[in-house]
Amino acid sequence: MSAVSEISVKTVADQVCDLLRSELLSGNYIAGSAMREEELATRFGVSRHPIRKALQKLSLEGLLTSKPNRGVFVAASQKEHVKGLLTPMRKQLELYALDLAAPKLNDDHHRTWELLIRKMERAGEDQNPQEVLDLDAAFHQHLLVVAGLEEMLPVWQGIYSRMRDYHQEGNAQLSDLRFVAFAHRLLIDSLFDGKLAKARADWESHLGNGEFNKRAMASWLRQKNSAARKK
Numbered sequence: 001m002s003a004v005s006e007i008s009v010k011t012v013a014d015q016v017c018d019l020l021r022s023e024l025l026s027g028n029y030i031a032g033s034a035m036r037e038e039e040l041a042t043r044f045g046v047s048r049h050p051i052r053k054a055l056q057k058l059s060l061e062g063l064l065t066s067k068p069n070r071g072v073f074v075a076a077s078q079k080e081h082v083k084g085l086l087t088p089m090r091k092q093l094e095l096y097a098l099d100l101a102a103p104k105l106n107d108d109h110h111r112t113w114e115l116l117i118r119k120m121e122r123a124g125e126d127q128n129p130q131e132v133l134d135l136d137a138a139f140h141q142h143l144l145v146v147a148g149l150e151e152m153l154p155v156w157q158g159i160y161s162r163m164r165d166y167h168q169e170g171n172a173q174l175s176d177l178r179f180v181a182f183a184h185r186l187l188i189d190s191l192f193d194g195k196l197a198k199a200r201a202d203w204e205s206h207l208g209n210g211e212f213n214k215r216a217m218a219s220w221l222r223q224k225n226s227a228a229r230k231k
Contacts, residue, residue: 011050012046013049013050013051013053013054016040016046016050016054017053017054017058019044020040020055022130024058024063024074025130025134025164027168031074031077032073032074033073034071034072035072035073035074037051040055055072060154060158061154061157061158062075062158062161062162063075063161063164075162078162079163079169082163082166086163087163089159090156090159090160090163091204091208093155094140094143094144095200095203095204096147097143097149098191098200099200100147100148101147102191104146104148105146105192109146110188113139113184113188116139116184117139117181118181120132120135120136120139120181121181123177124178124179128177129171132180133164133168133171140156140160141153144156170209176224179216179217179220182219182220183206183212186202186216187202190202
């Protein structure tokens with residue numbers, strides 16, 4: 001049975017795309033290495049058509065780069081653009097989504113975010129950095145879904161994919177990956193508190209790795225120290 005033979009509501013091309021995206025974000029491919037349609041089609045047990053569509057989508061997201069008459073290759077890091085371009089673009093999109101989402105928030109939305117945070121906690125306990133990143137992405141994408149901006153998800157994914165090395169390196173500096181879940185729970189608490197201005201400020205600061213993250217880390221350390229003293 002091939003890796004994509006368990007068909008879901010997604011097309012074969014979408015399934016291939018999801019699998020390749022996860023592998024690319026996990027660092028399974030070296031920057032500049034070729035992505036050959038025939039080899040991938042053989043590996044996944046599908047025709048070259050869905051492979052071609054998946055490679056086109058991943059190129060739009062920035063994980064791959066297409067070179068005329070040469071083929072498709074794994075894109076190099078774009079960390080140099082994070083501060084000046086990618087983070088401002090991401091802030092604008094997510095804060096716009098937050099404004100649209102705020103009046104629509106309900107218990108189902110909260111449960112979805114809470115489920116993602118719990119999975120993030122387990123991934124942190126397992127010290128699984130790629131799963132933490134995947135769940136971090138799902139957490140922020142859900143904001144666009146709540147806002148009714150599903151058509152903008154490819155734009156968001158294109159921004160996030162180009163920041164992948166930046167996020168990986170940031171999480172690698174954490175001594176405990178469970179902090180990622182802790183910080184995101186604080187974001188949701190702020191969002192559901194009903195004070196939009198504060199929620200916006202917290203969300204923007206989080207995206208810019210600003211004071212919100214510093215306060216979250218201080219609170220996280222106090223909580224850990226308190227738990228340690230009780231043992």
